[in-house]
Amino acid sequence: MSHVRYLCLMAVDREHVLRSAAALLTRKSTATMDEVAKAAGISRATLHRQFAGRDALVRALESLGIAECEAALDAARLDEGTAQEAVSRLVKELETAAGLLAFLYTENQLFEGDGQNEGWARLDARIAALFRRGQDSGEFRIDLTPAWLTEALYGLMASAAWAVAEGRVAAKDFHHMIAELLLGGALRREEP
Amino acid sequence: MSHVRYLCLMAVDREHVLRSAAALLTRKSTATMDEVAKAAGISRATLHRQFAGRDALVRALESLGIAECEAALDAARLDEGTAQEAVSRLVKELETAAGLLAFLYTENQLFEGDGQNEGWARLDARIAALFRRGQDSGEFRIDLTPAWLTEALYGLMASAAWAVAEGRVAAKDFHHMIAELLLGGALRREEP
DNA sequence: CGCACATGAGACATGAATGTCTCATTGAAT
DNA sequence: ATTCAATGAGACATTCATGTCTCATGTGCG
Incomplete structure (x- = not known):
């Protein structure tokens, strides 16, 4: 056989x-x-x-990227512990997919038209829910919307992936750079 | 005549x-x-x-973007006041150029080969110097390198520009979103 | 050994974007 | 009114990526 x-x-x-x-x-x-x-x-x-063609390849990459992100979201156990810890775990789990994410992030042709993959909406919703949980629990400041924090997470992931690829920053600092910068901004500061 | x-x-x-x-x-x-x-x-x-061609057009856009960034850097008076205030002014001055920056940021073909515009290096140096000044003065944490903070600034600008263009966040929040998230991460937190 | 099938190499046509050209028209200055 | 230059419209050739095709090769399996 x-x-x-x-x-x-x-x-x-x-x-x-x-x-x-x-x-x-x-x-x-x-x-x-x-x-x-x-x-x-x-x-x-x-x-x-x-x-079948370049388009099919890009679509397959999109599906792969979505699948990897969802796997990362599952592995990060966003509902456990503090939101801050969950975000840190999420960044860690997303690291291997960062390069692919960075590519898909710039393929804006994926998001024009009605046929856009609903997987992104699911991902956005889950990540935004995590930030909202952090706001509700008082960990995160409320003047930055969950939607923006989600966008910022994507953007920082892409920026870090490119910066690492071009040697401007060290690959080993990937998680620390993103998690610290993002959380430092999203985390409500202690009153002095 | x-x-x-x-x-x-x-x-x-x-x-x-x-x-x-x-x-x-x-x-x-x-x-x-x-x-x-x-x-x-x-x-x-x-x-x-x-x-002369598409390439020349992109090169012209690159020069325009660099010129606008340098004008923004000048207008932001990065040497005056605290580094935090300077970063805030910089984000404000860069807002009008954000869309163009977002486009150039993804044109990675601009950065391959030896003929890359040295204007980017100048900009990077000036912005990195600002973050370094903040570190030296004790305003910014030192575990995030100036190079990474510079990258993060670019990335957040591009993310915000796209998010605004697609209606996911409000245009009026542009400055607040970027400055607050970036500074919250770069600014050293007060010890509780 | 012989069969089946995936693969690699390459030819070929197609379509799209580009770059170059000509020519008629507009619009402003003299 | 006349002249000059820029423009718009369009034809044209060229290049390049794509998509499809055929054929030879090799490799595993019966």
Whole structure:
């Protein structure tokens, strides 16, 4: 039964291709299908056999990014402990997906039109709910809206991913930089 | 002497074209030259007469963005008062350039190769120097590097510009959102 | 060994964006 | 009114990424 093996190999390769594409497109968002194929170590023909076209590839990356984010949200256990700790865990869990997120964040074509993936709305809602929980518990200041804090989290993740990729900051500081800057702003300061 | 008037008109139109292009490309970074021309209310032929090609247009936008940033840095008087106040003034002065900055921030092709505009390095140095001044004076925490704070400022500006453009946050909160979040993170908290 | 199938290489057509060109028109200055 | 320059409209060739195709190769399996 080569059929089973066939499916297995396809799945593995598809995963590898998506990873390679994400890594390349994060650095050069205008990379051609040929460059994507070369980066994955396959031919352009095979790339087209796995993804109907560039659009399908980007959509698959979008689904992968959403899935990774949701997995990170689950792993971060946003409902446990203080909101501050939950945010810190979330940043930690999102670190591996930061590069992919940074790419998707700039693909604004994904968000025009009605066919936009509802996964983003789910993610936004869960993250915003976390910030709202922190506000309700008195941990976070209330003059910064959950929507803005969610946007800022995305933006800081993307900024850090690019800064690390270009060597302007150290990769090991990723979590500390984002969590400290974001929480320092979102956390209500003790009255002196 | 129509020659003088000729030069004057060219300058005015060029400015207008650049503004229109910046506004459009901020929303849709893949807009074609035809769309850019239509957005500026001119024909594609005239657009090509003013800018040799798409590359030249992007380069001109880059120069414009750098010039606006340097003007904002000058107007913010980064050496006066506390570093915190200077950062707040800087965010205020940069607000009008935020859309353009957001576009340039994602044009990572500008930063590959050796021919990258040295204006960015100058800007980075000036902004980083401001954060360093705040650290030296004890206003800002020292565990977040000036390089990262500079990156974070860019990232938050871009995030806020997009969020405002898409209606997720209110435009009037622009300065407050960025300055408060950034400073809250960069500012050393009072010991309880 | 022979079969099946995924792959790589490459040819080919298509479409889109670009860059260049000509020509008629407008508009302002003289 | 005449002249000059800029503009708009459009034709045109070119380039490039894309998408589809065929064919040869190799590799695993029966």
